[in-house]
């Protein structure tokens with residue numbers, strides 16, 4: 358699928374290319390912890406100072422209000438320039454929290470938080486999943502008891518990415534006593550420095566602590582921090598997740614084409630060999646994921662479930678590319694840049710943001726119209 362570009366779009370692309378060439382940091386991003394926070398905030402502040410932050414946000418809220426075509430052009434240049442991953446610790450703030458506040462927040466919440474997010478002054482994390490509520494988010498149990506003008510939170514979240522270096526959390530809790538499933542929930546802005554919060558980082562098999570368990574022990578949060586209304590959290594959460602599924606992972610999807618070219622350059626397989634065949638298949642699949650990404654981003658009106666098709670295709674292909682890299686490069690993969698690290702990290706692609714099985718369920722039920730799976 359080719360993009361149809363007006364001369365102004367081409368000028369935009371060249372401007373983005375020049376800026377990125379002059380500004381992408383030479384040093385790679387640290388993998389974790391406070392150094393990764395400082396690096397990401399500094400990069401976002403630099404993007405903001407030159408008018409490149411909040412690309413999809415409306416101009417009224419300090420964003421650039423870019424069209425989907427311009428977003429694609431920006432991200433194509435972004436991955437080509439090997440700019441810092443857009444899925445770093447600023448991701449939740451820019452792609453979930455900010456857009457959710459724009460859609461559902463109060464004026465006070467917007468005025469306080471939106472500039473801090475855009476200018477690279479605050480990190481957010483997401484506190485949705487619990488040990489017994491991941492794919493089945495509606496079964497979450499963390500409670501928020503209303504007490505005067507506060508809610509008192511008790512319970513536990515898990516897999517909260519960047520919680521240990523975040524300033525705020527988008528926290529989904531059960532505020533209506535006796536409620537079940539998606540009723541009686543609230544989406545709350547949780548200040549991560551509040552008394553009663555304990556954060557325990559979890560180390561993944563790549564040896565990196567991206568995410569954490571978070572425990573809440575009588576944490577008092579003002580009612581004014583609820584977003585979208587008391588007991589109306591499911592609707593707010595669906596806004597958050599809807600934003601993510603459409604475009605948020607665009608850089609990762611476009612990056613696959615860059616990665617496969619890098620692998621071909623490194624492996625240099627002789628024509629006609631099995632390795633050459635595998636790599637050319639992967640190159641074609643990466644082009645297909647790129648085309649699906651364009652189509653999903655450009656389709657008007659947006660079709661909400663197309664995001665699952667792209668997400669699933671991307672996730673499974675990313676795993677295949679990294680496994681192939683390790684197979685083909687063999688022990689050399691250890692010496693050749695980030696392949697082994699990225700291979701280990703790629704296992705999470707079919708879990709984070711909705712597992713491959715859940716994406717398949719969505720595609721089957723919502724796109725193909727197959728019978729719905731039996732619900733408990």
Ligand SMILES: Cc1cc2nc3c(=O)[nH]c(=O)nc-3n(C[C@H](O)[C@H](O)[C@H](O)COP(=O)(O)OP(=O)(O)OC[C@H]3O[C@@H](n4cnc5c(N)ncnc54)[C@H](O)[C@@H]3O)c2cc1C
Nearest residue numbers: 483484485486491492516517518705708709710711712714
């Ligand atoms: C890298 C990473 C980052 C994450 N970041 C965050 C974050 O910032 N905030 C946050 O809240 N969460 C985060 N998560 C959690 C993520 O959303 C959950 O891991 C995911 O939703 C799956 O939930 P679960 O781990 O509880 O697995 P479960 O839901 O228990 O699933 C276990 C297995 O059962 C399968 N399964 C479950 N239900 C069905 C079904 N109906 N049909 C078929 N198969 C099914 C699943 O596909 C999976 O294979 C992150 C996860 C990862 C890996």
